[in-house]
Amino acid sequence: MSHIASKLKALKLELSDDLLVHLILISLPAQYGQFKVSYNCQKEKWTLNELISYCVQEEERLKQDKTESAHLASISKDKGKKRKNIEVAKGPAQKKQQQDKESCFFCNKPGHVKKDCTKYHAWRAKKGTFLTLVCF
Numbered sequence: 001m002s003h004i005a006s007k008l009k010a011l012k013l014e015l016s017d018d019l020l021v022h023l024i025l026i027s028l029p030a031q032y033g034q035f036k037v038s039y040n041c042q043k044e045k046w047t048l049n050e051l052i053s054y055c056v057q058e059e060e061r062l063k064q065d066k067t068e069s070a071h072l073a074s075i076s077k078d079k080g081k082k083r084k085n086i087e088v089a090k091g092p093a094q095k096k097q098q099q100d101k102e103s104c105f106f107c108n109k110p111g112h113v114k115k116d117c118t119k120y121h122a123w124r125a126k127k128g129t130f131l132t133l134v135c136f
């Protein structure tokens with residue numbers, strides 16, 4: 001900020017020290033909130049050199065108060081695939097018996113699938129939409 005003030009002096013536009021101190025206080029980050037409040041509560045105004053020294057002290061205080069933290073990120077090996085619950089086998093491995101019996105997803109009766117279901121075709125015809133299969 002003092003660099004900008006020196007450039008403005010070269011252009012014959014001088015800023016008062018009070019205005020420069022105020023601009024510096026505005027440009028401070030949010031961590032210096034208590035510092036700004038303490039300046040505003042005092043009756044005396046600081047010079048530019050006093051402000052710099054107080055800012056250095058406040059910076060040291062913030063460094064001491066700062067607690068170190070680390071963020072841990074991990075990537076799973078299955079690359080986002082969902083895992084199914086695996087049941088623990090209590091005896092020899094058994095195949096599911098339902099694989100042999102096909103059941104219809106529409107009427108839930110075994111022995112046929114949805115595309116061969118007479119009730120499903122009747123329902124589609126009644127609804128007015130026909131099932132068209134395209135084979136390439």
